[in-house]
Amino acid sequence: MGSIARLRKYFWGYTFIVPAAVIFILFLWMPIVKGFVYSFYHIDFVKGNSYVGFGNFRTVLHDPDVWTAVKNTLYYMFLCLIIGFWVPIVFAIAISELKRFQGFVRVAAYLPNVIPVVVLYGLWRWLYDPVGPINATITQMGNDPIAFMTDTRWSMVSLVFMETWQQFGSAMLIYLAAVLSIPRDLYEAAEIDGAGVWKRIRYITLPFIRNLIVLLFILQLIATSQGFQSQFAMLDGGPNNATLTYALIIVKYAFTRLDYGSASALGVLMFLVLGGLAVLQHRLSNNREGN
Amino acid sequence: MKSYDRGILSRYDLQRTPNKIVYGIMLLVITLMVCSMLYPILVTLFNSFKNNVEVNSFPPHFLPQKWDFTTFSKGWHYIKLPLFFRNTMIIFAGNMFMTVIVLGLASFSLSRLNLPGGRAIGFFFLAALFIPPTTYIIPNFVNLKNLGMLGTFQAFWLPAGANAFFLLLLKNFFDGISMELFEAGRMDGASDLRLFLRIALPLSVPIFSTLAIFVFSTAWNDWFWPSMVMHTDQKRPLATAIYNYVINVRRLDTNVKFAMLTMVMLPPIAVFLFFQRFIIRGLHMCGVKG
Numbered sequence: 001m002g003s004i005a006r007l008r009k010y011f012w013g014y015t016f017i018v019p020a021a022v023i024f025i026l027f028l029w030m031p032i033v034k035g036f037v038y039s040f041y042h043i044d045f046v047k048g049n050s051y052v053g054f055g056n057f058r059t060v061l062h063d064p065d066v067w068t069a070v071k072n073t074l075y076y077m078f079l080c081l082i083i084g085f086w087v088p089i090v091f092a093i094a095i096s097e098l099k100r101f102q103g104f105v106r107v108a109a110y111l112p113n114v115i116p117v118v119v120l121y122g123l124w125r126w127l128y129d130p131v132g133p134i135n136a137t138i139t140q141m142g143n144d145p146i147a148f149m150t151d152t153r154w155s156m157v158s159l160v161f162m163e164t165w166q167q168f169g170s171a172m173l174i175y176l177a178a179v180l181s182i183p184r185d186l187y188e189a190a191e192i193d194g195a196g197v198w199k200r201i202r203y204i205t206l207p208f209i210r211n212l213i214v215l216l217f218i219l220q221l222i223a224t225s226q227g228f229q230s231q232f233a234m235l236d237g238g239p240n241n242a243t244l245t246y247a248l249i250i251v252k253y254a255f256t257r258l259d260y261g262s263a264s265a266l267g268v269l270m271f272l273v274l275g276g277l278a279v280l281q282h283r284l285s286n287n288r289e290g291n
Numbered sequence: 292m293k294s295y296d297r298g299i300l301s302r303y304d305l306q307r308t309p310n311k312i313v314y315g316i317m318l319l320v321i322t323l324m325v326c327s328m329l330y331p332i333l334v335t336l337f338n339s340f341k342n343n344v345e346v347n348s349f350p351p352h353f354l355p356q357k358w359d360f361t362t363f364s365k366g367w368h369y370i371k372l373p374l375f376f377r378n379t380m381i382i383f384a385g386n387m388f389m390t391v392i393v394l395g396l397a398s399f400s401l402s403r404l405n406l407p408g409g410r411a412i413g414f415f416f417l418a419a420l421f422i423p424p425t426t427y428i429i430p431n432f433v434n435l436k437n438l439g440m441l442g443t444f445q446a447f448w449l450p451a452g453a454n455a456f457f458l459l460l461l462k463n464f465f466d467g468i469s470m471e472l473f474e475a476g477r478m479d480g481a482s483d484l485r486l487f488l489r490i491a492l493p494l495s496v497p498i499f500s501t502l503a504i505f506v507f508s509t510a511w512n513d514w515f516w517p518s519m520v521m522h523t524d525q526k527r528p529l530a531t532a533i534y535n536y537v538i539n540v541r542r543l544d545t546n547v548k549f550a551m552l553t554m555v556m557l558p559p560i561a562v563f564l565f566f567q568r569f570i571i572r573g574l575h576m577c578g579v580k581g
Contacts, residue, residue, distance in 0.1 A: 010404070010406055010407065012400075012404075012482065012483035012484060013400045013404035013405075013406045013483060014400075014406065016396040016397060016399060016400035016404075016483070016487070017396075017397045017400050017401070017406075017412060019392075019393045019396065019397070019452075020393045020394060020396070020397030020416070020452065020458070021397070021412075021415070021416075023389075023393060023449055023452040023453050024415070024416060024419065024452075024453045024455075026434075026438075026449070026453075027431070027434070027449055027450040027452070027453040028419050028422075028450075028453040028455075029419075030434055031427045031430040031431040031433075031434045032422060032426075032427045032430070034430045034433065034434055035426065035427045035429070035430035038429075038430055038433065043433060045436065091321070091324065093299070094317050094320070094321055095321065096298055096299070097298045097299060097300055097314075097317070098318075098321070104325075105321060105324075105325055107564070107567065108325045108328045108329055109324065109325070109328055110563075110570075111328055111329070111332060111560065111563070112328055112331075112332070114508070114559045114560050114562075114563040115332065115556050115559070115560070116511055116512045116530055116533075116555055116556065116559060117512055117514070117530075118512075118514050118530050118533045118534045118537075118538055118552075118555065119335070119533075119552045119555055119556045121534075121538050122533075122537060122538045122548060122549075122552050123331055123334075123335050123552060124331075125538075126338075126545070126549075127331060127334075131347075131349045132351070133334070133350070133351045136349060136350035136351060137350075139350075140350065165327070165328075165331075169328075184297055184298070187297065187298070187299055187301070188297065188301070191301055191303075191304075197299060197300060197304055197310060197313075200299050201299060204299075205299060222423060225423075226423055226424070226425035226426075228425070229515055232515070233514075233515075233534065233538070247425045247428075250425070250428070250429060251428070251429075253429075254429045254432070255519070260429055260432075260433050263429040264429055264430055264433075267425070267426045267427060267428070267429055267430065268426070270423070270425065270426045271422070271423070271426040271427070274423045274426065275421060275422070275423075278420075278421040278422070278423065279421060282420075282421065
C-alpha cells in the first residue's frame with residue numbers, strides 16, 4: 001500500500017483524535033509540566049516570572065504549617081479508614097441478606113450521595129450547631145453539649161462523620177453487587193459441611209470480595225489524601241489549624257499568599273508521593289480484571 | 292433441589308434462636324441507618340416550612356407546627372436563582388458537548404479504526420488516570436490565566452474535555468460493539484464520520500446517559516473551581532452562588548436558608564430517582580476502574 005493510500009485510509013481516524021489531543025495537551029499535560037517548571041520560579045503575573053532554584057521547596061519545607069498539614073492529612077486519612085472504610089462492607093453484607101425492601105434500602109443509602117455538597121455544608125453546620133438537633137439529643141440524655149466544629153479534638157472527626165454519611169452509599173453499592181454475585185452453592189456446600197454463619201462470611205464472602213476491598217482501600221487513600229473541600233468550606237482549616245490538610249495549604253499558598261510558585265512546589269511533592277500509590281492501584285485493578 | 296433463594300443464611304439458620312437475635316439486631320441497625328440517611332434530608336425540607344422563630348428554637352422539632360410557605364418566594368427573590376441556574380445549565384451543556392464530540396470521536400477512532408500507533412496514542416490519553424488532580428490544580432489555574440480564559444465559560448468546558456476516565460469508559464463501550472456493523476457500513480460506502488454519527492453514536496445512548504449523569508452532577512455540585520475561575524456573578528453556577536450567598540452568610544434567616552437548600556437539593560434527587568438504573572450501572576463501571 002502506498003503512503004498516499006495509507007494516509008487517505010487513516011486520515012479521518014487521526015483527524016478524530018486531534019481535538020482531544022489538543023485539549024489533553026493544553027489543559028492536562030501542560031499544567032502538569034508547568035507545575036514542575038513553576039515550582040522553580042517565583043510567579044508574578046505583572047513583572048514576569050523569575051528563577052529561584054530550590055527556593056520554593058525550601059520555603060515550604062521550613063513552614064511549620066506545612067508539617068501540621070501533613071500530620072492533619074494523615075490523621076484525616078486514618079479517621080476515614082477507621083470511621084468510614086468498614087461501614088460499606090458491613091452494610092453490603094447485611095443488606096444482601098434482606099428479603100424485602102432491599103431496593104428501598106439501597107436507594108436510601110445512596111440518596112445522600114446525590115445531595116449537592118453545598119447543601120451538605122449548610123445542613124451539617126446546622127446539625128452540628130451548639131444548639132442543633134444532635135446536641136439537643138446529647139443534652140436530653142444528660143450529657144454536656146459538644147462543640148463539634150470549634151473544639152479542636154472534634155472538628156476533624158465531625159467532618160469525617162459528615163463525609164462518611166454522604167459517601168458510604170456508593171462504596172456500599174459496589175460491594176453489594178460483588179456480594180450478590182457470589183454463587184449460592186458455595187454457601188449451601190459450606191452449610192452441609194457444618195460451617196456456621198460467621199464461618200461462611202469469614203471463609204466465603206470475605207475472600208470473594210477481598211480484591212475489591214484492597215482496590216477500594218487504595219482508592220480511598222488516594223482520594224482522602226487530596227481532601228480539602230469540606231475542610232475549607234466548613235472551617236477554613238480552623239480551629240487553630242486543626243483541619244488544615246495538605247491540599248488545603250496548597251490552595252491557601254496560591255490564593256491567600258498569592259505564592260503560586262510555592263503552591264506548585266507543594267503540588268510536585270504530592271505528585272511524587274501519590275504517583276506511586278496510583279501505579280500500585282493500577283497494578284491491583286489489572287490483577288482483579290485478570291481473575 | 293433449590294426451591295428457594297438463599298443468601299449466606301439459609302431457612303434453617305433462621306430457626307435457631309441466636310441467629311434470630313443477630314438477624315433482628317441486623318434489621319434494627321439497617322433501619323437506623325435508613326433513618327439517619329433520610330432524617331437530614333427530610334429535616335432540610337421541613338425546616339424550610341417553619342417560621343424563623345421555630346427553626347431556631349431549642350430543642351428542634353422535626354415537623355413544623357405552623358406551616359410557612361412564604362420562605363420559598365423569599366428565597367427565590369434573595370438572589371437571582373434563574374441566572375445561576377442558567378449558568379449551571381450552560382456549563383453542563385458545554386461539558387456534555389465536549390464529552391460526546393471530542394472524547395466520543397477520539398475514543399471511537401482509538402477503538403474502531405485500527406490506527407497505526409493507536410496503542411501509543413491511547414497510552415498518551417490514559418496515563419492521565421494516574422495523576423491526582425489536586426497536584427496540578429494551581430498550575431492549571433495559572434495556565435488558564437495565561438491563556439486569558441479566566442472569567443469565561445471556556446474555563447469549564449475545555450478542561451472538562453481532558454477527562455481520561457470518560458475516555459476509557461467510552462473506549463471500553465465502543466470495543467463492545469460488534470465489528471460487523473461497521474464493516475457492513477463501510478461496504479455500503481459510509482465514511483468514518485458517518486460510521487461514528489450513524490452507528491456508534493445511536494448505539495452508545497446508554498453510555499452517554501451514564502456520562503450525562505456524571506457530568507450533570509459535577510456541574511451541579513462543583514463550587515470550588517468556579518469560585519476560583521469566575522470573578523463575577525454573571526457567569527457563576529448555582530453551587531458557587533449558594534456557597535457565597537447562603538452558606539457563608541450569617542444574616543440570612545435560617546428558614547429561608549433551608550428553603551434555598553431545598554430548592555437546590557430537589558432537582559438532583561429527582562434526576563436520581565428517575566434515572567436510578569443508569570446511575571447504579573455507572574457506579575459499577577467506576578468500581579472496575581477508579
